[in-house]
Amino acid sequence: MIRHRPGILDIDRYVPGRSGPVAGPVAMLASNESPFPPLDRVTAAIRASIAKANRYPDFESRNLTEALAQRWRLSTDQVVLDSGSSSLIRNIATACTGPGTDVIYPWPSFSSYEHAALLTGATPIRVALTPDYRPDLDRILVAINDRTRVVFLCLPNNPTGTTVDHTALEAFVEAAPEDLLIVLDECYREFVTDPNSASGIRLLSRFDNVVVLKSLSKSAGLAGLRIGYALSSPEVCRLLEAVRIPFAVSSPAQAAALACLEHDITSELESRITATVSERSRLFRALSTAGIEAIPSQANFLFLPRQHDAATKVMHLANHGVLVRQVGSQEIRISVGSRSENDHLLAHVDALLTSSRP
Template structure:
C-alpha cells in the first residue's frame, strides 16, 4: 500500500453531469454548458493555434491578460488566467488555507469549494441557504471566526440560480475582516437580468480582499477548452501566480478566449446569452404552468426543489433522452439548452409532475 495522506481517498470526487454520448439525440441538460458551438471567428482562431501545438503556450497568457485587463479597466497584475475557475479556486485555497483553518460557503452550492478545502487539509463549513434558496449573508458572517481564511459566495448560486442584492453584498463585505479573502464566484454572471443583483467588479476598487471569478465556459461556449480568470487586487494576483501550475492554459484556449473579446464576437455571444435567457423564461413558465415548483433563476439553469422520488425521476427522464442533474435527495437541476433540447425536455416532463409509487415508502 502506497503511503499517502490520511483520508484522501475518503474525499468525495467531483461528479460531472451526464454527457449523453450514448443517446444521439439526447437533451444534454445535466451540465451547465452552452448549447452553442464556437462562433466562426473563434473556431478559426482555434484552428490556427493548433498549428503551434508543438510549442509551449505563453506561460503568462500576456496578450489575453492585457485584453481582459482592458475589458475590465484594471491593470494586468489584477487579472489571473487559469484552466477554468475550478483551478483558480483551488489555487486560492492552496495559497490561503491549510490544516487548522476553515473555508466558509453557502450550501447547497458548488461542490468544488468543499473539495478544495478538504484537499488543502482545511475544514469546510457549510452554511444553510435562506428559505427562498438564497445565500444567507447574515449566517455566513456569523460563521466567520479566527480560523476562517476564505469565504466563497456563488452569485448566482449553483445549483439554485439565485443571487443577492448588491447593497446587501456590499454591507457584508464591509463587515468581514479585511485580512480574510472573499471570493465572488460569478461564472454565471452574464445571465443575470436583475438590475439590483450583486456585482463583484463594482467592489474591487474599494476592497482589496475581494476576488471575482469569471468563466468563459458558459457564456462564451468554451467549456471544452477550460479557461477562466480572476479579477483581484495586485497582492492577491501575486498569490495566485505563486501557486499556479506552469503552462496550465493551452495556446488553443488562449487564442479562443482572445477571439471572444473581439467586438464582433462579443456581440454574437451577447445575442446567444439573450437567447438563453429567453429560453430560461419559456422553460420556467412551462414547468410552473404544470404545477412544478421551480425557483426563479438568474443563471443558465433552473432548480426544482421538493421533488419526491427525485432519483427515480432523473432516471426516467434519462430513459426518454432528457439528461438532467440530481443535486440532492429531493432536488433536480435542469440546464437551459437549445430550443430543440428544451422542446424535447418539455415533451417528456410527466415524471416531474407525479410522485413515484415507491417514494412514499422509501422516503426518496
C-alpha cells in the first residue's frame, strides 16, 4: 500500500450536481449554471487565445487583474485570480488553517468549506441556519474562539438562496476579532434584488480581514472555463498568492473574462441576469401555486425543504429529463434555467407533490 496521510480517503469528495454529456433533451437544473452560452464576442476571444495554446498563460493575469481592479475601484494588489472560487476556498484554508484550528460556516451551505478545512487538518464547525434558512450571524459569533481562523459566509447561501441584511453583516464583522479572516462568498450576488442585502464590496474599505469571492461561472456563463477571483486587503492577497498553483488561470479563461468586462458585453450579461431573475419569480409562483413549498431566493436557484423521499423524487424527474439536485435527505435544490427548461420542469411538477409519509 502507498504510504499516505492518515484519514485522507475518509474525507468526503465533492459530488457535482451533474457533469458530462447527457443524452436527449434535458432540463439542466442541477448545478446552478447559466442557461445561456457565451456571447459571440466572448467566444471569439476564447478562439483567438487558443491560437497561442503552446505558450503558458500570463502568470499574473495582468490585463484581467487591472480590469477587475478598475471595475471594483481597488488597487491591483487587492485582486487575486484563480481557477474558480473553489480553488480560492482551498487556498484560503491552506494559508490560514491547520491542525488545532477551527473553520466556521453556516450549515447547510457550500460543501467545499468543510472539505477545504478537512484537507488542512483543521476542525470544521457547522452552525445551523435560522428557522427561515438564513445564516445565523449571532450563533456564529458565539462559536468563535481562540482556535477560529476562518469564517465562511455564502451570501446568498447555497443551497437555500437566502442572505442577511447588510447592517447585520457589518455589525457581525465589527464584533469579530480583527485577526480572524471573514470570507464572503458572493458567487451568486449578481442575482440579488433586495436592496438591503449584504454586500461584501461595501466592507472592503473598512475591514482588512474581509475577503470577497467572486465567480464568472454563474453570472457570465463561464462555468466550463473555471475562473474566479478574490478581493481583499493587500496583506490577505499576498497570502493567497503565496499558495496559488502556478499558471492556474488558463489563457482562454483570461481572455473570456476580460471580454466579459467590456461595457457592451457587461450590459448584455446584465440583461441575461434580469431574465434569470424574472424566471426565478415565475418558477417560485408556479411552485407555490401548485402547493410546493419553496424558500424565497436571492440566487439563481430555489430551495425546496420538507421534500420527503427526496432521492426518489430526484430520480423520477431525471427519468423524465429534468435534472435537479438533492441537497439533503428531505431537501431539493432547483436551478433556474431557460424558460423552456423551467417549463419542462413544471410539466412534471406533480413528482414534487408525492410524499412518502405514512
